[in-house]
Amino acid sequence: MNYESIKGSVAVLISGGVDSAVVVHLLCEAGVKPDLHYIKIGMDGEDSSCTAEEDIELSEATARKYGLKLEVTDLQKEYWEQVVGYAIERIKKGLTPNPDVMCNRLIKFGAFEEKVGCHYDYIATGHYATNVIRDGKMWLGTAKDPVKDQTDFLAQLSYKQLSHTLFPIGHLMKEEVRQIALDAKLPSARRKDSQGICFLGKINYNDFIRRFMGEQEGKIIDIETGKVVGKHKGFWFHTIGQRKGLGLSGGPWFVVKKNIKKNIIFVANGWNTQLQYGHDFRLADFHFITEPLPVQKGEEPMPIQFKVRHVDHFMPGTISLDDEGYHIHSDAPIQGIAPGQFGCIYDADATVCYGSGEIGIYKMKNEG
DSSP, rough: OOGGGGOSOOEOOOOOOHHHHHHHHHHHHOOOOOEEEEEHHHHHHHHOOOOOHHHHHHHHHHHHTTOOOOEEEHHHHHHHHHHHHHHHHHHHHHHEEEEEEEHEEEIIIIHHHTGGGGSSSSOOOOOEEEEETTTTEEEEOOOEEEEEEEOHHTTTTHHHHHTTTEEEETTTHHHHHHHHHHHHOOOTOOOOOOOSOOOTTOOOHHHHHHHOOOOOOOOEEETTTOOOEEEOOOOOOOOTTTTOOOOOSSSEEEEEEEEEEEEEEEEEESTTTTEEEEEEEEEEEEEEEOOOSSOOOSSEEEEEEEEESSSSOOOEEEEEEEEEEEEEEEEEEEEEEOOEEEEEEEESOOOOOEEEEEEEEOOOOOOO
C-alpha cells in the first residue's frame, strides 16, 4: 500500500517496542502525521502486574521525536473481564486457550475501536501482516518474513476491523525493521522483542493459573503401560504436547491426553513416540474474515496451508466440509494438537488468511 496516498486520520497502536516505533517512522516519512495510542492492559500493583512504565516512556520518546500526540487508553477492566475471563473459562474445561488472539479481537481492535478507534479513518499496528486487495475486497495477507508472520494472531478479526487497519511493516523482514530503527535512531531501536503471553508480564504462567484454579493432586499415567509414573498438581497446569515441567525421570515424556473428570494426565515416553502426533483435527465455530472458504459439503478436499499454533512456518494439508463441520488433514504429522488452540487456515500458497476456528480432536492417535 502506498501510504503517501492515505487520505484521512491515522491512529498508531504503539507498544514501546521497535516494530510499532518503525510504523510511526514510516508513516511520518510518507507525510502522514498519526496520533499515537498506548493501550494499557496490565494490572497495577500485586504480583500479577505487568508494569507499563518503560513501554510508555519509550512511546513518549518516539512521540516527541516526531512531534506527535500520545494518549494512554486504559483498558485494564475490559481486558481482565473479557480476555482473562475467556482464558480461565477454557482452562477449566481442559482446553489450551490463546489469549493473544482474543486480545486482538476484543481489545486492540474491539474495546479500543469502540472508545477511540472509531474516531479515525485508519488504525496502524506493528503486526507482521499485510493488506491484500482482491476483487475490490480487503484480505488479511501474510507477512514477507514467514518467521515473524503474525496473521494467526489476527485471524479472528472481523472484516470491518480489518478493512481500516494498516500493517506498514508487513512487507519487511525483521532485520530490515531493526535496521530502519537503528538508522533513524529510534528510542526503542535496540530493545529486545517481547516474549510470552501479553497479560502475564513477568509473572510465571503456573503462578497465574494457580491464583484462579488452585491445586489438586492427580496421577500421571504412562498411556502405553497404564502405570502411574508420577503426580501433578492439576490438569489445568498441563497441555497436550507439553514436554517440560512434568518432573519425570527417564524422559523425554510428552503429555498426550487428559481425563478432566478424574484429573489424570496421560504421557508417552521417547522422542519418537507416535502417540504425540496426529494428522487430523476439526475446527469449531470457524470465523471467516473476508469470504467463506470455497469448499462445499461432499466436495473433494481443498488444498490449503495452516497453523495450529504460533510457529515460524506454514503446514500443507487439505480442508473438507461434512455433517460435523470442517475437517483438516495435514500432509505431515503434527505434534501436540491441543484442543482450544486456534487453527488458522490459508490459501494453498499461504498468501492470504481465510480465518480461524477453535481446534477439536478428530481421529488422533492419542484418542481413546
